[in-house]
Amino acid sequence: MPPKGAPTDIVLITGSNQGIGFETARKLASEHEGYHVIVSGRRKDATEDAAKTLQAEGLSVEPLVMDVNSDESIAAAVEAVKSKHGRLDVLVNNAGISIAPGAEGRAAWAKMFDTNVFSVVAVTDAFLPLLEKSPKTKRVVFVSSNVSSLGLKADPTSLQHGLDRWMGYSSSKSALNMLAMHYVVRFEKDPTWKINLGCPGYCATNINGYTGTSTAKDGAGHVCHLATLGPDGESGSFSDKKGPVPW
Secondary structure, three states, X not given: XXXXXXXXXXXXXXXXXXXXXXXHHHHHHHHOOOXXXXXXXXXXXXXXXXXXXXXXOOOOEEEEEOOOOOHHHHHHHHHHHHHHHOOOOEEEEOOOOOOOXXXXXXXXXXHHHHHHHHHHXXXXXXXXXXXXXXXXXXXXXXXXXXXXXXXXXXXXXXXXXXXXXXXXXXXXXXXXXXXXXXXXXXXXXXXXXXXXXXXXXXXXXXXXXXXXXXXXXXXXXXXXXXXXXXXXXXXXXXXXXXXXXXX
């Protein structure tokens, strides 16, 4: 059931009109009392339809059109959240893309890095002032992947070791990991910030042509864990549902 009165936690999830982001929104709003989730996406119709689906389930969500590749769209989204809520408690950087193997030329790599890295910087920096206004534990989740792990790539016994088909995607996610650690270090002396990286697993979504071995619903579980950490929660971690992932 939707929370009564003012929401206790305002959550923004990028790229949440489908896939793991959508299921994360559903899980947060349905299983955590007081959580109000802002479902965001670049396509107005798809984003509003996603929000309506969750609202029909009695969940406290709202749509927000935001194209993470557009600074103007990000700025407008910040103003919309500021005007309506005045703060943000949780930011889940979920939006990401991949390019089909075999199409990884310069333009494809540039497109992946723009969405998976550069846009994450723009979104995070833009929403930091609203996160700073949160009176609660401030949580930032970067949705990464274990294919980004340098440790696993260097390990001859790892499944990641000989995996070449996602070279561009995995490289962009490795860059995302370093980006996230910069924020971790920036706020490491303030225990009210919990900044973590999470791998949802190999889920069947449009990013991999629905070839994943688990569902988006399964992948949402660990992302939700990181998005609901309290004052004693971890920060600066890279993990999946099984535990720590090697950097």
